[in-house]
Amino acid sequence: MAPTAPVARNVAPAGTRQAWMRKDQIHTQKQFVFEKPSEVERKVPDAGVIDKPGVYELSTLPTGISKIHLIPGFIDSEQADWIFEQLLQDIPWGQRTHIRQEISFEEPRLTSWYGELPYTYSRLTMQPNPNWHPLLTMLKERIEEFTGYTFNSLLCNLYRNEKDSVDWHSDDEPSLGKNPVIASLSFGATRTFEMRKKPSPEENGDYTYVERLRIPLDHGTLLMMEGATQEDWQHRVPKEYHSRDARINLTFRIIYPESEGT
Ligand SMILES: O=C(O)CCC(=O)C(=O)O
Numbered sequence: 477m478a479p480t481a482p483v484a485r486n487v488a489p490a491g492t493r494q495a496w497m498r499k500d501q502i503h504t505q506k507q508f509v510f511e512k513p514s515e516v517e518r519k520v521p522d523a524g525v526i527d528k529p530g531v532y533e534l535s536t537l538p539t540g541i542s543k544i545h546l547i548p549g550f551i552d553s554e555q556a557d558w559i560f561e562q563l564l565q566d567i568p569w570g571q572r573t574h575i576r577q578e579i580s581f582e583e584p585r586l587t588s589w590y591g592e593l594p595y596t597y598s599r600l601t602m603q604p605n606p607n608w609h610p611l612l613t614m615l616k617e618r619i620e621e622f623t624g625y626t627f628n629s630l631l632c633n634l635y636r637n638e639k640d641s642v643d644w645h646s647d648d649e650p651s652l653g654k655n656p657v658i659a660s661l662s663f664g665a666t667r668t669f670e671m672r673k674k675p676s677p678e679e680n681g682d683y684t685y686v687e688r689l690r691i692p693l694d695h696g697t698l699l700m701m702e703g704a705t706q707e708d709w710q711h712r713v714p715k716e717y718h719s720r721d722a723r724i725n726l727t728f729r730i731i732y733p734e735s736e737g738t
Pocket of ligand 1: 631633642647660669693711712725727
């Protein structure tokens with residue numbers, strides 16, 4: 477049977493004139509009859525939570541497997557305490573300004589870049605900085621030993637409080653090459669790292685029904701992102717409604733000269 481839309485029927489008793497025909501009739505009896513829509517309702521899926529150590533395959537698509545590896549306590553909390561204080565003090569933190577449609581706005585966080593090559597994201601270029609802090613070199617080597625990858629660059633982020641954030645994006649700049657491996661190490665206040673799957677072409681860019689994940693990243697936690705994760709998923713660190721102390725996030729990357737990575 478063809479689906480029928482919900483209808484409102486005039487149920488005035490038979491024999492009476494229709495209300496619209498009688499100027500003196502002021503009371504009409506209308507009854508709304510609800511008929512269930514035939515279309516299946518779509519539910520916005522609840523966000524999953526990943527807070528246990530392990531390797532997680534997020535999705536398998538023609539682009540490949542999107543994989544993350546969560547290692548809480550990669551740096552033990554006593555060591556993480558003094559590393560955090562040292563990095564807060566020694567890293568040359570700066571606030572970058574973006575210009576979009578002739579409107580300039582400051583990034584809601586402080587950043588710093590290390591590496592022999594420049595790094596361009598959101599049309600903003602961070603100049604090469606080969607002067608690695610010894611503590612950052614030590615952390616890079618520890619991650620390399622654990623993961624088997626060799627990183628040549630580092631983007632440092634400082635979230636000063638709950639108002640600082642990074643919006644939805646993928647680390648998919650051409651200079652990172654295909655299927656980039658990103659090692660993300662966190663110190664200080666716990667913040668939620670959120671992920672959402674990119675919608676399929678039929679969704680026309682609508683993220684309403686996509687899969688979502690919440691990953692609390694605390695003091696000393698390492699998060700590895702690999703495979704098609706940057707191609708098929710986005711991530712962000714949202715602002716928080718409640719107060720948060722400072723947090724430092726170090727994202728070790730492999731940068732290629734533009735022509736090689738593409
Ligand atoms: O702070 C974080 O955990 C994420 C940082 C990030 O998304 C980035 O540097 O691209």
